[in-house]
Amino acid sequence: MSDGNGLITMQLMGKSYQVPSGLTIMAAIEYAGYKLVRGAGCRGGFCGACPTLYRRDGSHRIFTALACQTLVEDGMCLVQMPFVPLLTRPYDLQAIVPQPNTLLQHFPEIAGCVACNTCARSCPQGLPVMDYIQAALRGDIERAAMLSFDCIACGICSSRCPADIKHYAVGLLARRIYGKYLAPPAPDLARRVAEIAAGRYDAELDALISLPAAELRARYEQRSFEAVADGAEPYSATRRYNSPMDPVDYQDELAG
Amino acid sequence: MQLAYYPGCTIKASARQHEQAALAILRALGVELREMAEWNCCGVVHTLTSANLIRHMAPVRVLARLRQQGAHEVVTLCDMCFNTLARANLLARQQPEQFAAISASTDSELRYDGDASVLHLLQVLRDRVGLAALRARVRRPLRELRVYPYYGCKLLRPSTVGIDDPETPTLLRDLLEALGATVIEGHLQSRCCGAYQAVDQPGLVAERVTATAAQARAGGAEAIVLSCPLCHFNFDTLQPRNGAPLPVFYYTQMIGLAFGLEPEELGLEARQIDQLPPLRQRDRAQAKGGAA
Amino acid sequence: MSMTIRADSQANELLQTVEALSGQRLAACYQCGTCAATCPFVAAMDLPPDRLIQQLRFGLPGVLERRAFWVCVGCDSCAERCPRAIAVPRVMEALRLIAIRERGDRLAVAQLPAATLRDLPPIALVASLRRNTG
Numbered sequence: 001m002s003d004g005n006g007l008i009t010m011q012l013m014g015k016s017y018q019v020p021s022g023l024t025i026m027a028a029i030e031y032a033g034y035k036l037v038r039g040a041g042c043r044g045g046f047c048g049a050c051p052t053l054y055r056r057d058g059s060h061r062i063f064t065a066l067a068c069q070t071l072v073e074d075g076m077c078l079v080q081m082p083f084v085p086l087l088t089r090p091y092d093l094q095a096i097v098p099q100p101n102t103l104l105q106h107f108p109e110i111a112g113c114v115a116c117n118t119c120a121r122s123c124p125q126g127l128p129v130m131d132y133i134q135a136a137l138r139g140d141i142e143r144a145a146m147l148s149f150d151c152i153a154c155g156i157c158s159s160r161c162p163a164d165i166k167h168y169a170v171g172l173l174a175r176r177i178y179g180k181y182l183a184p185p186a187p188d189l190a191r192r193v194a195e196i197a198a199g200r201y202d203a204e205l206d207a208l209i210s211l212p213a214a215e216l217r218a219r220y221e222q223r224s225f226e227a228v229a230d231g232a233e234p235y236s237a238t239r240r241y242n243s244p245m246d247p248v249d250y251q252d253e254l255a256g
Numbered sequence: 257m258q259l260a261y262y263p264g265c266t267i268k269a270s271a272r273q274h275e276q277a278a279l280a281i282l283r284a285l286g287v288e289l290r291e292m293a294e295w296n297c298c299g300v301v302h303t304l305t306s307a308n309l310i311r312h313m314a315p316v317r318v319l320a321r322l323r324q325q326g327a328h329e330v331v332t333l334c335d336m337c338f339n340t341l342a343r344a345n346l347l348a349r350q351q352p353e354q355f356a357a358i359s360a361s362t363d364s365e366l367r368y369d370g371d372a373s374v375l376h377l378l379q380v381l382r383d384r385v386g387l388a389a390l391r392a393r394v395r396r397p398l399r400e401l402r403v404y405p406y407y408g409c410k411l412l413r414p415s416t417v418g419i420d421d422p423e424t425p426t427l428l429r430d431l432l433e434a435l436g437a438t439v440i441e442g443h444l445q446s447r448c449c450g451a452y453q454a455v456d457q458p459g460l461v462a463e464r465v466t467a468t469a470a471q472a473r474a475g476g477a478e479a480i481v482l483s484c485p486l487c488h489f490n491f492d493t494l495q496p497r498n499g500a501p502l503p504v505f506y507y508t509q510m511i512g513l514a515f516g517l518e519p520e521e522l523g524l525e526a527r528q529i530d531q532l533p534p535l536r537q538r539d540r541a542q543a544k545g546g547a548a
Numbered sequence: 549m550s551m552t553i554r555a556d557s558q559a560n561e562l563l564q565t566v567e568a569l570s571g572q573r574l575a576a577c578y579q580c581g582t583c584a585a586t587c588p589f590v591a592a593m594d595l596p597p598d599r600l601i602q603q604l605r606f607g608l609p610g611v612l613e614r615r616a617f618w619v620c621v622g623c624d625s626c627a628e629r630c631p632r633a634i635a636v637p638r639v640m641e642a643l644r645l646i647a648i649r650e651r652g653d654r655l656a657v658a659q660l661p662a663a664t665l666r667d668l669p670p671i672a673l674v675a676s677l678r679r680n681t682g
Contacts, residue, residue: 061363087658100269104673105665108657111673112681115296115314117365134296137670138265162310265670301622301675304641305569311678336671413624422628447588448623452675455668456655460592460619489669 008074025052025067025078039080045069045124048154048168054078064122064156084155086166091173098181100139107170110137112163119157119167125150129157129167136170144171145178257384259375260327261289262318264337265297271485273523274333277508278377280521284393285385292318293325300336301452302343309358313366315344316358320368331375333508335484336451339410341374342417376411378427378483378507379419387434395516397436400534403510404440404472404502405429406482406491409448422446428507432481435514440475444468449490462494469495469502478532480504503531553606560607562646569642576632577601583626583636592619597626597636604639617643618654622679641679648682655680 007018010028017032026040041049050067057075067080089106096102104110110133119129132147148171157167195201208216267275282289299314318341322330332338348355349370359366381390405428412422420427425446429439447468450461469491472480480491480502488504495501505528512522519529529535556563556575567573577598584596593616595603600616620640627635648654657677665673 099666101666101668101670104269104670105662108660108665108673111657111670112677113297113314114299114310115317116310117313117317117362121363121365130296131294134265137297137674138263139269139670265674270667270669297670297674299674299678300671301678303678304622304635304638305645306571307569307645334671336675409623409625413628415628422625448621448625450589451621451623452672452679453619453621454672455660455664455676456680457619460589460621463592464588485669486671486675489672493667 008072010072010075011077013079019072021072021074023072025054025065025070025072025076026050028072029067029080039067039082043068046152048152049082051081051124051154051156051159052078053081053159064124064160066124066154069124081155081159084158084166086155086158086169088169093176093180096177096181098141098177102177103136103139103141103144103170103174106173107136107166109163109165110170113137113165114162116162118160118162119165122156122160124154124156125152127151132171132174133165133167136174141174141177142182144174145182148172148174257287259287259289259380260322260325260330261291262295262298262322262330262332262337262341263291264332264334266336266485267334271334271488271506274485274488274506274508275523277506277512277522277524278333280517281508281511281515284515284517285389287380287385289331292322292327292330294321296321298337298340298344300340302340306354309354310361312344312347312354312358313362315341316348316355316368317366319345319348319372319374320366322372323369328371329373329375331377331380333377333483333485335376335408335410336486338374338376339417343414345370345372345374346416376419376483378411378431381431381511382427387430390431390511391434394435394514396514398432398510398514398534399436399438400537401479401510401532402438402440402477403432403479403481403505404442404475404477405432405445405507406449406468406472406480406487406504407446408482408484408487409446409451411483412446428481428483431507432510435510437510437514440472440477442468442471442475444471449487451486451490454486454490454494458494461490462496465491465494466496472502477502478534481507481510483507503528553608555605557607560605562611563604563607565646566604566639566642569645570635570638572634572639574601574605574634574639577605577634578632580631582629582631586625586629587620588623588625589619589621597640600643601634601636601639604643612643612647612650614643616640617647618680644679645682648680653681657681 006020008021010017010019012029012032019028019031023031026043029036039050041047045066045068052065052067054063054065055077056063056073091106113133115130117130120127123129127150128147132144135143135147151168151171153168155168158165263275279289296317297314298318299311303311332341348368407425407428412418412420412425415422429441432439444467448464450464453460469480482488482504483506488506491504509522509524563574579598579602581598584590584598587597590596594614595616600611600614603611617640620637622637624637627637630636655676
């Protein structure tokens, strides 16, 4: 319990430690004297290396979180989960022909999904995990790719799944298939790459490179933004799939 | 008429033709099906023990989502989904302690007020649209076709959720006769095809579909007409290859043909039309601009 | 060689568990054989449903090693006709569940051939997992 001088108690691997409140779990573990040689990565909530299981005082419930993103609480009893063992299914992306059963074929255990939603409730990114597995089960590869777009492959969902589904692997394959076979081709991109290869921008780039630093800085600060039409939203491929991590509305930044 | 619609995984994966045909005929009948905004696999089949309550979550979640989306009724095409959803619905209503345990394990995230009904499309066609309306919409009666209606098990049993008499069902016969077809019946028409045994005991399925097709053929039938996507798969792939397997169609496709819709609108491939000489002749007559 | 058998004994643990899981009271069965006569798959069973029930009740050995309850697909034909209203499919499911608990999953879904997985309607796989795995 808290002792009034800003220190709180946490239990790590069964041992008690007094740590200052206001630290993240990861910082608290290091404050307690541990050097993290695994289970730590970007420290920014994006690499998925630090999944943590914990209990709170007085409750039987198990919670899950990322250690680098979650503040330690008084009475927390926690353990880290370096990785979740994954049965890898070898595949050759070049040889895959996307069909309704493709994801089911590579991960037949998704047919065991009981729609309990434990995965979505334990996802530290708030993603609709069950829904992308369901999309995969019915062959909607695009939807599976879009709904899983922001997955950081921390494995917390898989560790809690009663059917032992490896959600992040399913999502990854869905996104790879989508990117390679299903995403609409971008002719403008191909055209632009060809222009660059043909040297169309060489002269302009050479001129910029040889500018004095002050002149370059001035030009940078006076750069123009592409105007966004009134009411138009910045483009987002995933927006209609309601990803909670859709890009920020840049209108606010422009106006301010 | 507008109804919420639950497709189920298989309709979207390997039985798209059934949905395609259903939507086409319903358009012709003035019925609109609205696919549920977010739905999950129904978790077929209904779990039969008092343990493994977690397996009831999937179908109950479908019903909970239906209610969240503001609807009270949902229609499905797939017999297995219908059966699983209907039985889960009964459980939620009649065994509240079991349902309470399921809900509590999700921290009450899964909540269902028991206020939804599950319908099968055949029920809607028989009870809401009515066979008279169906008959009135027929433009090209299937007079030259002799068909054997196959019910399978999930549509009829258990009788607490079944939509017709499990011993002597008449629904498909009445429907096909309304389309002008000649209906051949036999006792095997409501005997299980073997369903999911196709996964690892296909011999069981092969024996059943062979016997049923033989009965149909002996009665003079040229095709089997059915409702369930799994029965369709079993009849389509597990009849013996030597000799000619009896072709199998969804009842939605038969209705569509009788309505005069084009085979492509009904998800029918050329090879399927080819399997039925009467249909092939109609096609040719149609192409020539001739009368039916 | 003689052995003592008792019908519906409280010491018959398997029977107790089956009845608890299935909610069925097997003493109600009077062996009319309607279920066996009705079952579309009885020819593939090593014991027809009525004899399986009888062997369960008498605590005879080897019930859990039978193939019969794996053949049962739950079509409910027998349940609709049983004059004693015994839900035989529930008894079959209870036996499957006990066998899975004792011996593990019957179906290793990860080992199904790729061609099978490619062509099967998803409901077949989902249903098979429900009935053959724990």
